[in-house]
Amino acid sequence: MDPADFLAVDDLLTEEERAVRDTVRSFAAKELAPHIAEWYDAGTLPADLPARLGELGLFGMHLQGYGCAGTSATAYGVACRELEAVDTGLRSLVSVQSSLAMYSLHRWGSEAHKDEWLPRMAAGQAIGCFGLTEPDAGSDPAAMRTRARRASGAADADWVLTGNKMWITNGTLAQVAIVWAGTETDDGVEIRGFVVPTDTPGFTATKIGRKLSMRASVTAELSFEDLRLPADAVLPEARGLKGPLSVLNEARFGIIWGAVGAARSCYLEALEYAGQRHQFGQPIAGFQLTQRKLAEMLVGVNQASLTAVHLGRLKDAGTLSPAQVSFGKLANVRAAIEVARSARTVLGGAGITLDHSVMRHMNNLETVLTYEGTEEMHMLTLGAALTGINAFR
């Protein structure tokens, strides 16, 4: 039995979902876990990793058609869990590709967009990124300044994109960026999404350095200087903030699962270390205070795991609401970061190095607490759902 799965939550998974778990877990143990500390330290990922993840069928795996595997959403969640058990950066690579970039195209793109990009992205031969956040517009994306204007008064004129995006995962790796920009309409500014090949003149991606979190993940600033796009570069179906927000909801679902993986790894490492480390003539696992920490970690991991499976089932049934996703993101990331912090204390001084995973996970989870909607934004979403009163401003 899996020592972290105390409530046998994985018994709730289908055979297909368990097969996904076993495949990704075994790939991660052989191909990712032995190298992750080195990648994290160097602040890099191997160039061939996307193609290898593509071969495994992980990109856009819960989407139908266009070379995607078409699994259940729960199976996709399980894959996110197993990747994040190694490192959040690995899950982010898959989440941004699958949920932010591919889902944007799948949900809101034209047939031509889907045919052009999705099969290559599913295979890991093209990487996508998603540009919503700006230097001055984070939690409040409606304040974005990036603009797409028509090059002339003709209805089918090219678009001209200007502006900047900040904190963009996969930004320097991507062949295609989904960029959200304001367009002028008679009724004011309307946010639209654009499919931007990153080799378009006027596109620049600059890697953000000196990160203390998510080092095994590329984060970039994008800038668009009078970048010219054909009229059909716009995602035809997405109008207003509901476009990007619907996409973020998809990615948050992966985070709900990924957080369980990070928490599980921290718990297992603390459990093992506590059994081996002796102080005062006995294993530190024998102290009541350590046992309390381990018991609380176990509760945190298993409650988060149950939440993930339940929300997975709701998503597969088509009834998962955005507020329920906020519940899951808030609860599971909070649980994971508490487990990681507590696990770090069990490892004492050893816990601060890259020889162990706990502080790497803990630092990564600081980002997870912030991206895809900060903890406070999800509280406000829940508050609005509970009271009917929007307290965002």
Ligand code: FAD
């Ligand atoms: P701010 O919005 O400035 O918030 C700062 C603090 O103020 C937070 O605690 C926030 O909760 C609080 N706050 C703000 N408004 C309120 C309020 N009304 N009430 C109470 N508290 C409030 N973005 C993308 O578009 N694409 C990506 O691929 C992407 N990847 C990322 C990768 C990393 C490593 C990181 C760190 C970020 C990434 N982001 C990405 C951006 C991320 O989504 C934003 O950082 C996040 O939305 C928060 O925005 P901000 O950092 O500007 O913080």
